[in-house]
Amino acid sequence: MSTDTETEVTDEHPDGAATRIEELEARIETLEAEMDATAGTEMGDEKSMVIVATKGTLDMAYPPLILASTAAAFGWDVTVFHTFWGLDILHEEQSTDLKLSAIGNPNMSVPNAVAALPGMDRLATTMMERRIAGNDVATIDELLQTSLEMGVDLQACQMTMDLMDYDDDAFHDGVTVGVGAATALSEMADADVQLLV
Amino acid sequence: MNSDTPTETLELTGESCPMPVVKTKQAVDDLSSGALLEVRATDAGSVSDIDGWAAGTPGVELIGQSEEIQADKTVYVHRVRVE
Numbered sequence: 053m054s055t056d057t058e059t060e061v062t063d064e065h066p067d068g069a070a071t072r073i074e075e076l077e078a079r080i081e082t083l084e085a086e087m088d089a090t091a092g093t094e095m096g097d098e099k100s101m102v103i104v105a106t107k108g109t110l111d112m113a114y115p116p117l118i119l120a121s122t123a124a125a126f127g128w129d130v131t132v133f134h135t136f137w138g139l140d141i142l143h144e145e146q147s148t149d150l151k152l153s154a155i156g157n158p159n160m161s162v163p164n165a166v167a168a169l170p171g172m173d174r175l176a177t178t179m180m181e182r183r184i185a186g187n188d189v190a191t192i193d194e195l196l197q198t199s200l201e202m203g204v205d206l207q208a209c210q211m212t213m214d215l216m217d218y219d220d221d222a223f224h225d226g227v228t229v230g231v232g233a234a235t236a237l238s239e240m241a242d243a244d245v246q247l248l249v
Numbered sequence: 250m251n252s253d254t255p256t257e258t259l260e261l262t263g264e265s266c267p268m269p270v271v272k273t274k275q276a277v278d279d280l281s282s283g284a285l286l287e288v289r290a291t292d293a294g295s296v297s298d299i300d301g302w303a304a305g306t307p308g309v310e311l312i313g314q315s316e317e318i319q320a321d322k323t324v325y326v327h328r329v330r331v332e
Contacts, residue, residue, distance in 0.1 A: 097307070122267040125274035126305050188263045198271055 100129040101245040104236060108137030110150040110180055110192070116249045117141070117195035123245075124202035131243075132199075133236040135209035138249075139216060142208050142223045147192055151177045200226040207231045253312070255287035255328060256280075262291045262324060269295040270302045273329065277309055280331045285312065288327040299327045308332050 101123045105116040116132050123130045140146035154160055154167035154176035166172065184191070190198075200206060207228040208218075220229045240246045259276045261269050269290040276286060288299065296314055303311035312328040 118267045121271050122302075125267070125271045125302060127307065187265060189265045190268055195267075198268075202271070202275070 098127060098129060099123075099244040100239075100242065101131070101247070102236065102240045102243045103130075103132045103247045103249060105132055105134045105138035105141060105249050106136050107249060108140030108146070108150060110152045110177060112249065113141045113147075113150050113192050114195070116247075117192065117199055119247070120204045120206075121195055121199045121202060124199065124204050128244075130199075130203075131205040131207060131236075131239050133207045133209060133231070133239075135212045136216075139208055139212055139218060141192065141196070142206055142227045143218060144222060144224055147196065147224070150192060152180045196224060200224070207235070209233075209236075253328075254285070256284045257286045259286060259288045261288060261295075262319075262322070264290060265292050266294050266298065268292075270298050273299060273302070273327070274306070277329065277331055282331055284331040286329045286331065288329060290325050290327070291322055293323070293325065295325050295327065299329070303329060 101119070103116045103120060105113075107113070116138075120130050120132050134142050140150060151173050154162060154172040155164050156167075160167060160176065162172070167176075183189075196206070205228055206224075206226070208223055208231070210230050210232055213220075213229065223229060257276070257280060259273065261272055264272065269288065269292050273286070273288050276288075280286060288295075290299075292298075300311060300314070303309050308331065310330040310332060312330050314328070315326045317324045317326060
């Protein structure tokens with residue numbers, strides 16, 4: 053009896069193994085086809101980045117826009133969430149008049165006591181704007197429009213829009229308004245790169 | 250025509266970071282497969298930047314980079330193949 057059973061198993065084993073191998077090969081083919089189909093799409097190797105931009109001075113407006121437009125050039129899915137003074141980068145009027153602070157920066161050539169005098173921020177800003185133009189550096193407006201053209205999602209935080217008393221239509225065309233921290237967090241959770249500027 | 254002869258030229262002299270990479274990408278998007286784009290930039294950083302961009306971007310291949318002197322300025326020439 054026991055001998056018969058062993059013989060049955062021994063006889064069945066090669067066939068069963070062959071069937072199993074065929075099934076596995078078919079499964080591998082299906083999975084490979086699925087991988088090919090998703091390659092280069094959002095489910096594939098496309099990277100994503102979320103930047104939170106909180107500063108609205110002339111110098112601090114540059115890094116998020118430079119990184120956003122460059123990442124878009126890599127084909128990444130990019131979101132920049134603007135909050136507090138970062139909103140000024142998206143604001144039609146404010147974005148053309150971003151200023152550099154002369155005070156509180158030890159690398160500035162003037163002491164804080166002098167930098168605190170009226171008109172010093174304006175002077176520091178003018179000097180930086182001249183340097184920007186002289187070095188062929190793109191303007192904030194140019195970077196902003198380029199980022200929008202390349203599909204970067206520039207978002208304005210609703211809570212701080214209310215806080216700063218900014219209306220929806222005060223922002224450049226193409227800016228996403230009415231988003232909050234939960235939106236930013238859910239995108240950050242899925243992103244490959246997350247930055248706070 | 251020799252396959253190494255550029256089919257398009259993109260003049261980016263006077264452009265600074267990030268524009269050489271950004272404008273190259275925008276130009277590549279308008280080109281069809283097989284095109285060879287010559288990018289001419291004066292930004293010294295574009296040598297490293299376009300190399301890094303091409304390595305991390307599907308569908309483009311950096312064929313070569315060289316330098317030329319043009320009107321006392323160094324022009325960095327990048328040749329990008331659209332796949």
